[in-house]
Amino acid sequence: MAIDNTYGQVSALPQRPYTRSELMVAAAAREISDGDVVFVGMRLPLLGFQLAKRTHAPNAVGVYELGIVRDSAAPEPILTMGDLPNLYRAQWLADTAEVMGLLQQGIVDVSFIGGAQVDRFGNLNTTYIGGPDNIEMRLPGSGGACDLASLAKRHIIIMAHEKRRFVPKVDYITSPGYGDGAGWRERVGLPRGGPSTVITTLGLMRFDPDSKEMILVSIHPGVTVDMVLDSTGWPLRTSPNVTQTPAPAAAELAMLRRFDPEGYWTGD
């Protein structure tokens, strides 16, 4: 994909339907409440934070693992968190250990993580498909994901919904969810947190407060419950009231297209 380093004017946006990724970013943004301290991950979460800041959560604070804290949206589109507009008039530029300290202290309300493989208890694998002793595919690894999953008050997983990715038990736990179920996080000594929501290309899942098992709560427009079940590698529990994920509002879409004018993250 060709990317121009000079971002053009985007005032005259074509009227086009939203993409699946735009719907996912809008759903991610809605998980951020005004005033939240948000640990912002790479890719779609970058846009989710920008969108929340410019819509319903103007007082949210963004923390980035490189050592950046922002209380304003970056003034220009960014593709990575280290892009220079993300440093411009930041609230704080510092070290990884210091921003991870904010997380470890327990004052980060919500964090976002992308996943390659997830299981029914929300454990994520972004390291070894097949496991470390039988490596079928090596993925990039944790980065900060293990830390966000271990230490935030809650974390949100964003990923593609496919049967090969939604497996009964992950081959390797890069980022801990609820382990083997209720009580596991406490048992291993994790101080708090766990996944609250999984936003996928098909719908939204949350976790049963007692069993800590993933439950389908919402499907995207044009998706059926059966499509979600067919794309999940275990008998996924469904909420008695599965709703439809709201489509992005016109104002959200217009804002998103300002942040990602080339559709790098949110194109088809």
Add this chain to the structure above:
Amino acid sequence: MPTVKLLPLSEAVARFVPDGGSVAMGTALESLIPFAAGREIIRQRIRSLTLIGPISDILFDQIVGGGCVRKVRAAWAGNVITGSGYNFRRAVESRSIEVEDHSNLTIAMALRAGAMGVSFMPTRTALGSGLYDTNSSLKAITCPFSGDAVTAVAAITPDVAIVHVQRSDKYGNAHSWGNLGVTREACLASKHIILTAEEIVSPDVISSDPNRVVTPGFRVSAVAHAPWGAHPSPVPGYYNRDHQAFTDYQNESRTPEAFAAWRAHWVDSNSDYLSLLGEERVASLKLKMHALAETVDYGY
């Protein structure tokens, strides 16, 4: 008088990055990545290195592809905007390199322990994770005060940290600004430090603002003048990220043959790097607006 540490990059690498050595690089994460030094390591065919870092964008993938690496101790290796690092993937999947899997926080703590002169640092991350299975530097211990479970992360003390900075004097006193990642810990934890610098400036410029100094110059072993030495990663105050280079690299590294062509073009050719980039591309990456900080007063 302090020692003048200016060396050509080739000589700095030849002298301080030995075969079998351990090297911390990419310590600011997505920016200020010492890509010029990485190409020099590949060019000199240094072997059996241990690479240490948090995420390094495509730097570690390149050095692994160059056949220079025995082991990677890192949180992440890939291509930030496209995903996989294909050389890294091939090397791990064929068992030709060893990996110690960290998170960004555990690598920060490992280097901070090294920097502090202690054998480990405690953290509350990674408990119950698979990192324990593939990283023998992590041990679950009980806090002697609270009784809580914590992860002890063993100190890492690299042979050399290679750090790209905006400006340095000839003695190794350097200014760096922007997000610093684990740079300060990595410098202090390492036996030697090589700085690659966009500009070499007068010592007066550096000593006018000691808060911005990344590490004390007396700990630095070599300073190499390397303008555009972090390209394609961004350098605050100098140039933007070259997204196109990272997206191009996805195909340029997808197969060993493609990577050999990448290497022949970008590493082993005799052409000057900036002329390979071309004037138009260089111009497109320059800052489009400047944002100068207010000066501060260190008077007495």
